Amino acid sequence: MMDALVCAAPGQLVLERRPIPEPADGEVLIRVRRVGVCGTDMHIYRGTQPFLAYPRVMGHELAGEVVQAPAGGDLAPGDPVYVMPYMSCGTCAACRKAKPNCCMNIQVLGVHRDGGMAQYLAVPEGFVRKAEGISLDEAAMIEFLAIGAHAVRRAAITPGQSVLVVGAGPIGIAAALFAKLQGGIVTALDGRQDRLDFCRDHLGVDHVVGLGDETRQALSDLTNGDFFDVVFDATGNPKAMEAGFAYVGHGGSYVLISVVGANITFSDPEFHKREATLLGSRNATPEDFDAVVEAMKAGKVPTGALNTHAATLAEVAQALPGWMEPQAGVIKAIVSC
Template identity: 65%
Template sequence: MLTIICETPGVLRAETRSRPPRDRGEVLLRVRRVGVCGTDLHIFTGNQPFLAYPRVMGHELSGTVEEADTDSGLDAGDPVYVMPYLSCGQCIACRNGKTNCCVNIQVLGVHRDGALTEYLSLPRQFVHKAEGITLDQAAMIEFLAIGAHAVRRADVQAGQRVLVVGAGPIGMAAMIFSRLRGATVTALDTRLDRLNFCAEKIEVAATVQIGDTDVDELAKLTDGEFFDVVFDATGNPAAMERGFEFIAHGGKYVLISVVRDKITFSDPEFHKREATLIGSRNATAEDFETVLRAMRAGQVPDAALNTHRMKLADVPAEFSKLLEPSAGVVKAIVEC
């Protein structure tokens, strides 16, 4: 089977591997679609903090069942999506239902080889039927679930003012699910093309481009009170630190981003606001179900989000082009 390996930062290589064996309790999948995530781009550029090379990237995937146990509830040919956070089920996080931050977590494409290949064999509990949606949609559930999880962590309420800093796919997911909860959403980013996309396709209430007047613009939008909930989805330490300035008194700050660096903030300002600082990692089955319901109801602009496509065999030659801002990539999907 064709497999694409990231040998070292910036180096992708195609290799032929044997089809993986399927053990009892596992499902052998024929991979059909793989979404390219910011994590994959960070792996390619050498900026992913939890990874050792070489690695087969890819954790946003859909496929069809090739083989499964007769009592699995799955049949050959069934379309499926995968929860790529392989949790242990026994640690303190798992016992408390927080499988997204399992102590022993193995994320496909990060801690173990992922989906840029033709076949994968995975434990049954992480493979779910993709009923009522397309394979393209199924491959986009994961990144949308990360946004849905962050919104749930923040307990966003109707009528609240929400600021999302970073208008990449994860930030857009947080915008989508904040809007679905009835919040008034503002997007903040450096890129005007991304902000225009958010205004047109996601229908956020306002957009602000980062620059000399951004604080004044954000203050004007909120009568000087700033935001009930601020999400950071930038992956930039300086931006993460600056985001503390935008929290309303009594508000919440949710860090979806993960970076290698330490971040700092002003303790007097933090306490003056009695702000709540929240980390948000991955997603749970509940969040995947939230995305599925929204997709089936036509509430997610998934066709617009999928701006680019490529074939698996073309990944070594074409992947680096996804990093070019001029390409206008929101979500690329690899067809296997």
């Protein structure tokens, strides 16, 4: 038997005893050791995640050790591993285009199917990678960083381009980090000074701007009225996503990383006169996971600063509501299983 943390309904977390899963053919049984807590988990707890049915075991930022693996593969018992949590079908139109991140039949761990806030998890071998040269804590942070890396790759940032990241939570931080690594001149915009301080102190962003009545003027001043070559939205707020269109310069691109259960509108004349490019960015691909691991190994990711909070699996039900409060200052909370 094993412990599993179940979100039975919005606001209800229950630690249950469940049977250890039996891996099917082609699956790896993992002893989960670390789980990163992200905004998706908080939306599940609040009841605002649009793709989920309760009850659900949350958790998709996963690291652990192999217990059992298919014979003849690259994995062996005891190997430290991380999980790519987007269970893609491999046959749909998106998968045939090498876009498994937006698979038409996608099953995301912790959202569409039970995830990793449990002591054991069985997943298909193709979604498990060795975590070589990094710690388990770092391995549990790969997934959220890969989302930012994917968005930056979608934007095709070139050195010297002006980049605005709206929303300096974990995903925005990831986008800002990889935009800097691509040579972008990065501005972070957020309503929380502590997050802006983090971006300045640990990511080396070029400018930080607080949200307020003078925001548009401040952004205009920073760019001599040109606004930005690339704008990323990582707010999860429909009004902020709509406002971001106005920050895209002529010939620029707007990348929506956020997912919200709402319709987003914008001014068509403004969009057309700028010949703007609008991009959605969903999840990440294996290439993005690889890029994050290489950046970690090269010392380019401030993993120690990102890892701000910790708890055991038994403590999460009590800790999570507090982590969701702004005054907690959570960047990334890591659960030990």
